[in-house]
Amino acid sequence: MLSAVSFFVAVGFGLIIPAIPIFAASFGVNKTAIGLIISSFAIMRFSSGLISGKLVDRFGERAVLGFGLFMVSFFTLLTALSQSYGQLLTFRSLGGLGSSMFSVSAGSLLMRSVNDDVRARAQSLYNGGFLLGGITGPAFGGVLxxxxxxxPFFVYSTTLAIAGMIALVFLSEKRLGKKVDAPTAQIGQTTLGEAFKLRPYQVALMLAFINNWILFGLRSSILPLFVTEKLNSTAAIAGLGLTIGALVQGVFMLRAGKYSDTKGRKAAFLFGSAFVLFGILMLAFTTNTALYFISMALFGLGGAYVGTAPGSVVGDIIKGRGGQVIAAWQMAGDAGMIFGPVIVGLLTDIFSYQVAFLVSAGIWMIAMLLATILPETRLSHLENDLIPDKNKQEL
Incomplete structure (x- = not known):
């Protein structure tokens, strides 16, 4: 059910990706104002993350999940009806609050619904819904x-409402045979203070930041310009390369999840990160579109393995409900998406694309070094719990 929800959210989001900058430009604003429309959504998600986590711990995942989806749907509808740039900025920003509620509650429900023997595979399937929707959406977004x-905004509002109905109707005790919204006092809770004392969680936060910086920020910021300006190709070729990467990632996603569940989170991240590093280095010395396509395929292959590892670590350490623990982890990823594109763009403006790629490779090597100190977190492979009685820390 969560994978179905993620698909409808992602396919709708994919629809509006091509339309957002053009719609904002129709109000006669400059490129900085257009960029603010895009970043305001992520900024709101980041700033409201802990609030969403608190709501999850207080009211349960299903209620917050459904309410958050309907909130984004409502503000997306208002975005479609905007008559000025100010209205567009306001409604798009408020949608980020609902998106934060959705992502934190869905992550919490997913992580506590499965054991660590299949957690990475479950997360791969959930991420697969986003990936499939992300590939499908832009194809129709341009037409709309x-x-x-x-x-596109009207259709996105509709797909969000469908996702909200799935969450409220099918994620119910009657449908699942078990109570989703069990009280926190009954199922237990991992607090943010407990999580911050755990080395695996500390590493997972840093990996989430760097992951989103490289895998999302780098690809969404300067890559299309690199293809058109340095490779003298077209935006269509740039999009085709991103599609190739997404398809390769989709092919290996479930296999990567199984590898993480059997070999460990560290093994999965280090294996995938090698391919990502090769992809970044290849971009730094790419002179034609063929090498660009190969680098995107390497990004996709590596992304399949590194994409689930940090989230699986967080799921492994949580006992019961941990809304704020998941929220802080997602906020680290959002921070990477906010700062990564800005820093990479600045390096490109001051120096060159090659310097931006090489610095990104250096940042990625830091992630690889961090992964080497990541302890095993699958409780089925440990003798002791990560969070012992009386909050005594073992790792």
């Missing part, structure tokens, strides 16, 4: 934008 710049 040609009809009307507001049309």
């Amino acid at each position: 934008s040609a009809i009307s710049l507001r049309a």
Whole structure:
């Protein structure tokens, strides 16, 4: 059910990706104002993460999940009806609050619903819903934008409402045979203070930041410009490369999850990170589109393995409900998406694309070094719990 929810959210989000900057530009604003529309959503998600986690711990995942999805749906509808840039910025930003509630509650429910023997595979399947929706959405988004710049937002509002209905109707005790919204006092809770004392959680936070910086920030910021300006190709070729990466990632996603569940989170991250590093280095010395396509395929292969490892670590250490623990981890990833594109763009403006890629490779090597100190977190492979009685820390 969560994978179905993630698909409807992602396919709708993919629809509006091509339309957001063009819709904002229709109000006669400059490129800085257009960029603010895009970043304001992520900034709101980041700033409201701990609030969403508190709501999950207080009211349970299902209620917060459904409410958050309907909130994003409502503000997306208002975004489609915006008559000024100010309205567009306000409604798009408020949608980020609902998105934060959705992502934190879905992550909490997913992580506590499965044991650590299959956790990475479950997360791979959940991420697969996002990936499939992310591939499908943009293909239709351009067509809808040609009809009307507001049309993608109306459709996105509808897909979010469908996702909200799935969450409220199918994630129920009657459908699942078990109570989703069990009281926190009954199922237990991992506090943020407990999690911060754990080395695996500390490492997972840093890996989430660097992951999103490289795997999302780098690819979404300067890559399309690199293809058009340095490779003298087209935006269509840039998009094709990203699609190739997404398809390769989808092919290996479940296999990567199984590898993480059997070999360990550290093994999965180190294995995948080698391919990501090769992909970044290849970009730094790419002179034609063929090498660009190969580098994107390497990104996709490596991303399949490194994408689930930090989240699986967080799921492994949580006992019961841990809304704020998951929220802080997702906020670390959001921070990577906020700062990564800015820093990479600045390096490109001051120096060159090659310098930006090489610095990114250096940042990625830091992630690889961090992964080497990541302790095993699958409780089925340990003699003792990570969070012992009286909050005594073992790792």
